[in-house]
Amino acid sequence: EKVIFNGSITERSQLNIDIEDRGYQFGDGVYEVIRVYNRSLFTGEEHLQRLIDSAESIQIKIPYTIAEMKNLLLKLIEENNLFLGIIYLQITRGVSQRTHLFPSADVEPSFVAYTRELQSPTEAMEKGVTAITVEDIRWLRCDIKSLNLLPNLLAKQKASEAGCFEALQHRNGIVTEGSSSNVSIVVDGKIKTHPATNLILNGITRQVIVDICLKNGLEIIEEEFSVDEMLQADEIFLSGTTTEIMPIIEIDKQKIEKGEPGPVTKKLQALFNEEIKKQCGF
Ligand code: PLP
Structure with missing residues (x-):
């Protein structure tokens, strides 16, 4: 099973999420769930725009454009051969020593996405x-x-x-x-x-x-x-x-x-x- 991690597609089993990821410790991040019907994203751009807006509201800047994210997601759908299901995406403020204060500007946000098969209810x-x-x-x-x-x-x-x-x-x-x-x-x-x-x-x-x-x-x-x-x-x-x-x-x-x-x-x-x-x- 393939996943997206920080801009590229990798094996899920190869993924290392740090214990000091701010998403893990604080829930310091935002997410989206997008439906996939017939290998296509339903309202994909609207979801990706909302992800960007949510991130901006908490002062996280997503380092990818909507087009870049969309391309990655379509590649992931293909790699995982997903016909009907969802994609979960999340972006957190990244990895840094635990403190309530935001990390310094050079800390990159952590971006992940994965797919799951899911029928309509x-x-x-x-x-x-x-x-x-x-x-x-x-x-x-x-x-x-x-x-x-x-x-x-x-x-x-x-x-x-x-x-x-x-x-x-x-x-x-x-x-x-x-x-x-x-x-x-x-x-x-x-x-x-x-x-x-x-x-x-x-x-x-x-x-x-x-x-x-x-x-x-x-x-x-x-x-x-x-x-x-x-x-x-x-x-x-x-x-x-x-x-x-x-x-x-x-x-x-x-x-x-x-x-x-x-x-x-x-x-x-x-x-x-x-x-x-x-x-x-x-
Ligand atoms: N309200 C809450 C609290 C939600 O978590 C969700 C989505 O999961 C929705 C509304 C519905 O939003 P959407 O139609 O974008 O999935």
Whole structure:
């Protein structure tokens, strides 16, 4: 299995990550997950641009252009013969003696990427999934795709222990997002999703959905909604790179409407699949 390490492709088994890598010690870095359909990157440039933006927000300068990263990723897909799956990329502030202060400017960031085979979650997308609500205890820069995911992990674990797929986070009664997905509701045919502020990650899938809605005459508003509003909604769905568009049919043991995926969500799933076909021919 091949991986990318600092600008070149090497064997995973040859990789040495230092114990004083700042990603390992502090979570001092940012990451991305990109879908691969039919050996092609789906919204690859958008993800790579967000990686650059996230890195810049924490003062890490990525020493590669989008084109250079894209070429490396396509080479990696070929080397690993990846047809359907994901690529994980992360960049950290590099290796230096442990101190909270940033290392000197000559320390290079550590950049890694690897692939994993992954099917689309088709059964869950058809049947819908269940969720719990949890308090959003994260920091105030959730727009940065930082490696620091501890609150997200605690939320997801809690959901799993309750037999649910996802944890929907709320801050002062306002729904922000899932532990690794964005959340939208449908009321009277209109879709509502949290605005792209510092309180959520502006998901690439979320952005594709906004685009699809505008192109297809579906009404979508980027506006806050409360937990109560969500529980009363006609439909609720998650969106994310690995989650795709996933109907939520039950929250905190309470059925959403009839407790089955609704027509707007299904329509969006179909339009999303068309978008994948358009970009990746799959
Ligand atoms: N929100 C959080 C907290 C996430 O971790 C993710 C992605 O994994 C998303 C939203 C969805 O973002 P995207 O559609 O870019 O995958």
